[in-house]
Amino acid sequence: EIVLTQSPATLSLSPGERATLSCRASQSVSRYLAWYQQKPGQAPRLLIYDASNRATGVPSRFSGSGSGTDFTLTISSLEPEDFAVYYCQQRSSWPLTFGGGTKVEIK
Amino acid sequence: EVQLVESGGGLIQPGGSLGLSCAASGFTVSANYMSWVRQAPGKGLEWVSVIYSGGNTYYTDSVKGRFTISRDTSKNTLYLQMNSLRAEDTAVYYCARGRDETSFFDYWGQGILVTVSS
Numbered sequence: 051e052i053v054l055t056q057s058p059a060t061l062s063l064s065p066g067e068r069a070t071l072s073c074r075a076s077q078s079v080s081r082y083l084a085w086y087q088q089k090p091g092q093a094p095r096l097l098i099y100d101a102s103n104r105a106t107g108v109p110s111r112f113s114g115s116g117s118g119t120d121f122t123l124t125i126s127s128l129e130p131e132d133f134a135v136y137y138c139q140q141r142s143s144w145p146l147t148f149g150g151g152t153k154v155e156i157k
Numbered sequence: 158e159v160q161l162v163e164s165g166g167g168l169i170q171p172g173g174s175l176g177l178s179c180a181a182s183g184f185t186v187s188a189n190y191m192s193w194v195r196q197a198p199g200k201g202l203e204w205v206s207v208i209y210s211g212g213n214t215y216y217t218d219s220v221k222g223r224f225t226i227s228r229d230t231s232k233n234t235l236y237l238q239m240n241s242l243r244a245e246d247t248a249v250y251y252c253a254r255g256r257d258e259t260s261f262f263d264y265w266g267q268g269i270l271v272t273v274s275s
Binding site: 094105 | 192194201202203204207215216217218251256259260261262263265266267268
């Protein structure tokens, strides 16, 4: 099973700041990695797929990069609605796995 | 408009059985990869099972032999039959559609709570 490790667990930032979230895989997942945003009481929302492709309707302030084992989600300038939990997910091999999440909170 | 609506959750005793349904609209379930993903209270996301458009199915190890994913083409509905339930199966269960025949999930249901407790 591929283990995805997200860091940091919590990121405390102010609106307008840049957020950089990391996801590290225990073995290569090529570029088969996605990022999701989840707000309390809501289902996750797909942000990025195949490491760097924005999903439909996702603002351009969200960007993804990386390949192999190291991936990054960057939010260039935090908006109030961006404070949430973010998960990475791989589809390179079974079972599909998610990272433990990074909570982006208001400082 | 794509929509997924789960039903069938609730409180069940350990060892019991429960069936979840996910009614889809705006697209055809049988033409897509469809998954169940769960989230234990206060925890992260865990993929449970997938059914491919071709009918192949896969499960995470912890539910193999206990859970069965299926679909009904005439009802455009996805199902998850859960048997021999354990306390650790307690979670919100989401059905989700795979984007473009992949297992990245572009549409999710609202989730349904399953509580396994005596």
